[in-house]
Amino acid sequence: MSSPIPELPPAIPRRGSPLWKWIGRTALRLAGWRIEGNFPDAGRLVAAVAPHTSNWDFLLGAAAMFALDLKVSFIGKHTLFVWPFSAILRWMGGIPVDRSASRGLVGEAVEAFRGEPSRVLAIAPEGTRKKVERFKTGFLHIARGAGVPVVLVGLDYSARAVRVGPVIEVGEDIEAERRRVEAHFAKIPGRHPR
Numbered sequence: 001m002s003s004p005i006p007e008l009p010p011a012i013p014r015r016g017s018p019l020w021k022w023i024g025r026t027a028l029r030l031a032g033w034r035i036e037g038n039f040p041d042a043g044r045l046v047a048a049v050a051p052h053t054s055n056w057d058f059l060l061g062a063a064a065m066f067a068l069d070l071k072v073s074f075i076g077k078h079t080l081f082v083w084p085f086s087a088i089l090r091w092m093g094g095i096p097v098d099r100s101a102s103r104g105l106v107g108e109a110v111e112a113f114r115g116e117p118s119r120v121l122a123i124a125p126e127g128t129r130k131k132v133e134r135f136k137t138g139f140l141h142i143a144r145g146a147g148v149p150v151v152l153v154g155l156d157y158s159a160r161a162v163r164v165g166p167v168i169e170v171g172e173d174i175e176a177e178r179r180r181v182e183a184h185f186a187k188i189p190g191r192h193p194r
Contacts, residue, residue: 005034005067006164009041013071013118024066035064037164039151043118045167046143047072048181049153050135052124054191057155061122062092064162073112074122075105093122106141113146122153125181135185140177144170152181154188163188 005025008014015021028034039045049061065072071093078096081089086096097105113119121142125135143150150170154163166184170177 006036006038008039008068008070011041011043011118012039013043013120014069015066015071017066017069020066021069024063024068027063028067031060031063031160033060033063033160033162035067035162035164039070039120039164040149040167042149044113044116044146044148045120046139046146046148046150047120047122047153048125048139048150049122049155050125050185051155051188052126056191057124060155060162065092070120071118072120072122075109106138106145109138109142110145113142113148125185135178135182137174137178140170140174140181144174150181152184154185155191156188157191158189 005028039047049057061074064070073093073095075095075097081094081096089096109121113121123139123142125139139150149167151164151167154161156163168177168180
């Protein structure tokens with residue numbers, strides 16, 4: 001018997017679709033996955049999701065998002081947003097970004113938080129599925145600039161669990177925060193070991 005899906009706190013934005021909630025829960029149950037922990041009762045936050053080692057991470061994340069009835073925005077490579085997938089990705093909350101352009105992604109994301117009473121922005125701190133020496137710090141700068149917490153969401157393939165938490169308030173020392181986040185995720189095995 002699978003463990004129950006946690007309920008979202010009142011402030012967290014919801015998709016509001018019983019059908020997609022059922023589809024997400026069914027997909028997780030059939031795959032043998034569960035969700036542990038919960039989101040903080042904050043209407044605006046950054047969700048740092050890791051480790052990101054496989055294309056399966058997106059499908060797993062989508063199933064968890066629908067199962068929780070969570071309304072989330074996420075950043076993806078602009079090259080993924082091609083027809084017919086672009087409409088689906090945007091409907092799911094996708095925001096295409098050209099990582100080669102220097103348009104101030106952090107500043108744009110901070111502004112987007114200021115214009116919304118509730119927003120959950122999901123970001124993979126590695127920035128890629130490939131092995132990286134260190135996490136990028138953009139998600140920390142976004143959270144600090146917007147004055148929102150970061151919830152760490154681990155995709156634990158060995159335990160087949162989406163682990164929500166802990167929550168961190170980003171301090172002045174971004175480099176120290178990056179190391180703290182990396183240390184947390186280093187203990188969580190992704191689909192492909194690194």
